[in-house]
Amino acid sequence: MMKIIMVCLGNICRSPLAEGILKEKAGARGLDVTVDSAGTAAYHAGERPDRRSQEIARKHGIDISQQRARQFEVADFDLFDKIYVMDLHNFDDVVSLAGSERDAEKVHLILNTIYPGKNLSVPDPYYGGKNGFEKVYRMLDASCEKIVEDIMLQNADR
Numbered sequence: 001m002m003k004i005i006m007v008c009l010g011n012i013c014r015s016p017l018a019e020g021i022l023k024e025k026a027g028a029r030g031l032d033v034t035v036d037s038a039g040t041a042a043y044h045a046g047e048r049p050d051r052r053s054q055e056i057a058r059k060h061g062i063d064i065s066q067q068r069a070r071q072f073e074v075a076d077f078d079l080f081d082k083i084y085v086m087d088l089h090n091f092d093d094v095v096s097l098a099g100s101e102r103d104a105e106k107v108h109l110i111l112n113t114i115y116p117g118k119n120l121s122v123p124d125p126y127y128g129g130k131n132g133f134e135k136v137y138r139m140l141d142a143s144c145e146k147i148v149e150d151i152m153l154q155n156a157d158r
């Protein structure tokens with residue numbers, strides 16, 4: 001079974017959406033995938049996703065209201081096969097916690113799934129308006145679609 005964790009800064013805006021979207025897509029295809037999310041910072045630990053992320057998810061038929069924010073931990077390198085980060089800061093923060101080259105290689109910028117090698121970031125929508133959440137949703141939806149397609153291709157190869 002594939003185990004994936006989505007990581008942003010606060011674990012209240014971007015990565016909860018990524019978790020909700022990927023769970024929904026994997027479930028719809030009957031894929032055996034574990035999905036979690038975390039933040040590199042602890043400021044929002046224990047909180048539900050930002051109201052604006054909950055709203056945009058609900059608009060697309062996804063309920064993320066039961067998620068609770070937590071900080072990314074070194075132990076997560078052992079628990080997950082792939083670590084998708086939202087931006088370059090997250091990338092540096094998570095890679096700096098890796099205890100081995102093998103762990104560091106688990107870390108990927110999520111937009112590189114759809115724009116390979118471009119090293120683009122999902123912008124932090126926290127201080128912006130609702131439109132920022134709509135844009136983030138579309139980026140994460142496209143990325144998660146690619147992630148499930150790749151898992152299905154891998155499964156077909158085996």
Ligand code: 4NP
Pocket residue numbers: 008009010011012013014015039043044124125126
């Ligand atoms: P996220 O957004 O990393 O997508 O969850 C943020 C949420 C909170 C803060 C920054 C980014 N903050 O500074 O509190």
